Amino acid sequence: MYHVLSCDQFSRADLEGIFRLTDNIRAQPRAFRTALAGKIVATVFYEPSTRTRLSFEAAVLRLGGTVISTENAKEMSSAIKGESLPDTIRVIGGYCDAIVLRHPDIRSAEDAARVSQVPVLNAGSGSGEHPTQAVLDVYTIYQYKQKIDGLKVAVLGDLLFGRTVHSLVKLLALYEDITIYGLSHDVLSLPEDYSAYLEARGIRYIPCRSLPEIPPEVDVLYHTRTQTERFANTDLPIEEFVIDKKALDYFSPHTILMHPLPRRNEIAPDVDGDRRAVFFAQSHYGMYVRMSLLHSILKQDSEG
Amino acid sequence: MYHVLSCDQFSRADLEGIFRLTDNIRAQPRAFRTALAGKIVATVFYEPSTRTRLSFEAAVLRLGGTVISTENAKEMSSAIKGESLPDTIRVIGGYCDAIVLRHPDIRSAEDAARVSQVPVLNAGSGSGEHPTQAVLDVYTIYQYKQKIDGLKVAVLGDLLFGRTVHSLVKLLALYEDITIYGLSHDVLSLPEDYSAYLEARGIRYIPCRSLPEIPPEVDVLYHTRTQTERFANTDLPIEEFVIDKKALDYFSPHTILMHPLPRRNEIAPDVDGDRRAVFFAQSHYGMYVRMSLLHSILKQDSEG
Amino acid sequence: MYHVLSCDQFSRADLEGIFRLTDNIRAQPRAFRTALAGKIVATVFYEPSTRTRLSFEAAVLRLGGTVISTENAKEMSSAIKGESLPDTIRVIGGYCDAIVLRHPDIRSAEDAARVSQVPVLNAGSGSGEHPTQAVLDVYTIYQYKQKIDGLKVAVLGDLLFGRTVHSLVKLLALYEDITIYGLSHDVLSLPEDYSAYLEARGIRYIPCRSLPEIPPEVDVLYHTRTQTERFANTDLPIEEFVIDKKALDYFSPHTILMHPLPRRNEIAPDVDGDRRAVFFAQSHYGMYVRMSLLHSILKQDSEG
Numbered sequence: 001m002y003h004v005l006s007c008d009q010f011s012r013a014d015l016e017g018i019f020r021l022t023d024n025i026r027a028q029p030r031a032f033r034t035a036l037a038g039k040i041v042a043t044v045f046y047e048p049s050t051r052t053r054l055s056f057e058a059a060v061l062r063l064g065g066t067v068i069s070t071e072n073a074k075e076m077s078s079a080i081k082g083e084s085l086p087d088t089i090r091v092i093g094g095y096c097d098a099i100v101l102r103h104p105d106i107r108s109a110e111d112a113a114r115v116s117q118v119p120v121l122n123a124g125s126g127s128g129e130h131p132t133q134a135v136l137d138v139y140t141i142y143q144y145k146q147k148i149d150g151l152k153v154a155v156l157g158d159l160l161f162g163r164t165v166h167s168l169v170k171l172l173a174l175y176e177d178i179t180i181y182g183l184s185h186d187v188l189s190l191p192e193d194y195s196a197y198l199e200a201r202g203i204r205y206i207p208c209r210s211l212p213e214i215p216p217e218v219d220v221l222y223h224t225r226t227q228t229e230r231f232a233n234t235d236l237p238i239e240e241f242v243i244d245k246k247a248l249d250y251f252s253p254h255t256i257l258m259h260p261l262p263r264r265n266e267i268a269p270d271v272d273g274d275r276r277a278v279f280f281a282q283s284h285y286g287m288y289v290r291m292s293l294l295h296s297i298l299k300q301d302s303e304g
Numbered sequence: 305m306y307h308v309l310s311c312d313q314f315s316r317a318d319l320e321g322i323f324r325l326t327d328n329i330r331a332q333p334r335a336f337r338t339a340l341a342g343k344i345v346a347t348v349f350y351e352p353s354t355r356t357r358l359s360f361e362a363a364v365l366r367l368g369g370t371v372i373s374t375e376n377a378k379e380m381s382s383a384i385k386g387e388s389l390p391d392t393i394r395v396i397g398g399y400c401d402a403i404v405l406r407h408p409d410i411r412s413a414e415d416a417a418r419v420s421q422v423p424v425l426n427a428g429s430g431s432g433e434h435p436t437q438a439v440l441d442v443y444t445i446y447q448y449k450q451k452i453d454g455l456k457v458a459v460l461g462d463l464l465f466g467r468t469v470h471s472l473v474k475l476l477a478l479y480e481d482i483t484i485y486g487l488s489h490d491v492l493s494l495p496e497d498y499s500a501y502l503e504a505r506g507i508r509y510i511p512c513r514s515l516p517e518i519p520p521e522v523d524v525l526y527h528t529r530t531q532t533e534r535f536a537n538t539d540l541p542i543e544e545f546v547i548d549k550k551a552l553d554y555f556s557p558h559t560i561l562m563h564p565l566p567r568r569n570e571i572a573p574d575v576d577g578d579r580r581a582v583f584f585a586q587s588h589y590g591m592y593v594r595m596s597l598l599h600s601i602l603k604q605d606s607e608g
Numbered sequence: 609m610y611h612v613l614s615c616d617q618f619s620r621a622d623l624e625g626i627f628r629l630t631d632n633i634r635a636q637p638r639a640f641r642t643a644l645a646g647k648i649v650a651t652v653f654y655e656p657s658t659r660t661r662l663s664f665e666a667a668v669l670r671l672g673g674t675v676i677s678t679e680n681a682k683e684m685s686s687a688i689k690g691e692s693l694p695d696t697i698r699v700i701g702g703y704c705d706a707i708v709l710r711h712p713d714i715r716s717a718e719d720a721a722r723v724s725q726v727p728v729l730n731a732g733s734g735s736g737e738h739p740t741q742a743v744l745d746v747y748t749i750y751q752y753k754q755k756i757d758g759l760k761v762a763v764l765g766d767l768l769f770g771r772t773v774h775s776l777v778k779l780l781a782l783y784e785d786i787t788i789y790g791l792s793h794d795v796l797s798l799p800e801d802y803s804a805y806l807e808a809r810g811i812r813y814i815p816c817r818s819l820p821e822i823p824p825e826v827d828v829l830y831h832t833r834t835q836t837e838r839f840a841n842t843d844l845p846i847e848e849f850v851i852d853k854k855a856l857d858y859f860s861p862h863t864i865l866m867h868p869l870p871r872r873n874e875i876a877p878d879v880d881g882d883r884r885a886v887f888f889a890q891s892h893y894g895m896y897v898r899m900s901l902l903h904s905i906l907k908q909d910s911e912g
Contacts, residue, residue: 040670042662048376048379050374050377050380051380051392051395053374054346054372058399061344068662068669070658072656072658073658075658076658083869083870087871091888091892095663095895096666262380262386262387263387264385264387280398283395284395284398284399354680355684355699357678358676358703362676365674366648565699566689566696568689584698584702588702588703591703
């Protein structure tokens with residue numbers, strides 16, 4: 001692993017290696033406190049994503065590295081100055097040992113990696129990929145279920161535009177005997193290329209239109225925010241599938257409720273105290289998964 | 305001490321402990337250079353307050369800690385994403401060891417502390433509290449006067465909206481034999497609940513309308529900026545009480561002139577070279593007081 | 609050297625000292641990894657200049673120092689708060705060991721240095737100076753040519769408003785037997801005070817209006833972006849002097865092509881792979897030159 005650009009780059013063995021290292025880091029964080037000593041990681045964000053940026057930066061710092069950072073990267077390519085993304089990457093790559101990039105264009109991470117003299121980690125490329133989110137999602141499932149093979153996973157909400165859902169189902173397709181339930185309004189269904197992708201890999205995909213179509217013993221409920229900003233107001237489904245305490249109690253005591261956050265009202269606060277609500281833990285695992293990825297990459301780099 | 309939320313939480317003994325530690329840190333800063341090694345402090349600012357943020361961040365770094373930072377925290381709760389402050393705190397609390405929070409809502413610090421898994425330090429909650437500013441103000445007086453009991457303190461300017469004045473008089477009320485002179489225009493007088501608070505604690509409070517009503521031997525002049533942004537333009541008093549060299553020379557050579565900064569024209573530049581003008585030293589003590597608070601909290605935390 | 613404010617402060621011997629230290633740092637970076645341990649450098653930017661800021665911050669971190677940073681410094685002096693630059697500098701100077709300042713006013717760096725209790729490094733003062741850029745430009749020439757005396761240097765593009773050109777020719781004037789070719793449209797010619805400055809120091813300055821007026825064996829082509837933001841649209845020369853592969857091949861294999869970046873279309877991407885195109889290396893030398901300057905200043909400071 002040199003760059004982290006896309007979910008598509010990970011094999012099942014890759015994920016297992018990342019998960020093992022993540023477990024090690026969580027078990028003995030002090031052993032990793034100087035792993036990136038002397039390394040500088042640049043967080044280059046063309047659009048603010050404070051949560052993701054802080055998670056990456058904390059990961060670097062917990063490994064003993066240091067950070068240079070901007071949320072104003074678009075200023076470098078502003079109308080007046082007119083710099084291309086590849087030029088920016090080539091310049092900043094001379095200051096640091098890795099670049100964490102957030103950019104609105106779907107091909108930005110690949111474009112950056114092509115010219116970069118240091119590893120590039122994709123922290124969100126427009127409506128495209130957000131691979132570290134996908135890895136942390138699967139890691140969270142693995143933490144609570146101790147396996148991925150054979151699981152039943154329900155994805156809820158915005159299956160059409162939900163980037164995290166698309167990445168999650170792709171990674172799940174690396175495993176055996178997976179069943180995926182997709183609960184959404186009709187206009188927010190999973191795109192056909194994804195359902196075809198799953199079918200081609202022997203994953204059962206079952207579209208649903210109401211909560212009771214999901215079996216109560218499902219292992220994972222993965223809810224998402226409707227990307228209302230992508231709709232003209234009039235197109236928007238009026239009601240969301242709200243998971244509140246009552247809805248959650250329809251499910252097994254062993255079902256876990258995940259969400260990439262931020263949530264709005266699709267998950268009610270009355271479930272926050274429920275042991276099955278693991279979305280805050282999920283966000284915290286994100287830092288450790290990013291530590292694991294950074295460690296793998298910059299270790300490799302220093303040996304290479 | 306776990307959180308720092310409000311002036312109301314400090315006893316006289318607390319302040320004396322903080323002041324003693326601040327003196328120690330200033331006397332031998334090298335002894336504290338690794339006190340927060342391995343700790344990450346997040347500065348989470350929903351409105352920019354560069355001065356306060358940099359002061360806190362320098363405090364963390366001088367203790368050997370590291371910082372993750374945002375001045376765009378409001379983006380996390382923006383209209384589209386719609387995340388609540390408690391959710392944001394729960395997420396960020398998983399990345400760091402303490403949160404320094406600046407937020408426009410008066411109850412924000414308490415709301416954050418209620419859900420946070422790490423200590424919260426209030427760096428300004430709207431028109432409400434800014435407790436570390438109040439502690440550094442009293443520490444500054446203590447530095448120059450070697451005591452607080454028995455002092456005569458004049459507060460000037462905007463006593464109605466001036467958050468720092470409100471907090472200062474509350475902390476002074478912890479001491480014995482204090483006299484407070486309050487010089488302001490009529491429309492900017494100290495609110496009645498504060499004067500009642502002082503009276504209930506045996507503090508003499510003497511409202512004034514002109515400079516000569518303050519005795520020349522007053523120990524402290526604490527001037528403040530009129531919060532013009534809170535007025536309709538037409539309501540604004542036309543003249544400020546300007547302290548220039550001539551005005552300052554009315555007072556004793558032992559009077560000190562303080563200001564929480566930024567100043568505008570209420571303190572003229574011609575006093576800057578005067579030994580009694582201590583407002584820049586006051587701002588610098590702020591960093592050391594914050595080091596003291598951070599040290600107390602994160603030390604306690606690591607032992608707890 | 610205490611402050612870095614202007615190109616005018618450097619003698620030839622100063623530059624040679626800086627270049628020698630820069631060479632040392634590049635040769636054995638590990639030997640400098642703790643040089644600034646315990647030092648805090650504040651990057652105080654009144655206008656965003658992400659590239660320059662990140663370069664300075666990486667320089668501090670590579671020397672083992674730490675950084676406090678703002679791109680919102682103008683907020684500290686905003687209309688409502690109304691703080692003067694000197695006040696801001698006096699406050700922030702109490703938190704850190706050096707200030708890197710970017711400010712739109714031409715006299716800002718001198719104004720800051722006059723009141724600062726710590727060294728000030730000018731990272732760009734409006735249309736005035738950007739001295740560390742000038743030093744890195746000359747260092748880059750020195751790297752590729754192993755000398756400056758006797759060189760033929762062509763400056764291209766916006767010689768009227770191009771701050772980096774003005775600083776570069778001033779530093780070149782410290783050396784012997786220099787010839788400078790100035791290629792620009794008539795309305796963008798080098799200002800007369802600069803050509804008079806060069807003449808007074810025995811530097812040959814030869815204005816050109818087309819590329820073939822520059823001899824092919826010129827040692828350096830230093831191209832610049834036209835500062836279109838300074839023109840009313842109608843004033844703007846229609847065509848730029850574009851250096852593409854064909855234009856570059858008119859020159860000697862030993863000519864180097866520099867640019868302070870960002871570029872737009874004045875240098876075509878088809879030269880990027882050419883060995884003579886050194887503008888990305890030039891930007892990377894910037895970090896090392898800034899390490900050298902910071903090291904000189906803060907070392908001196910700790911001994912002083």
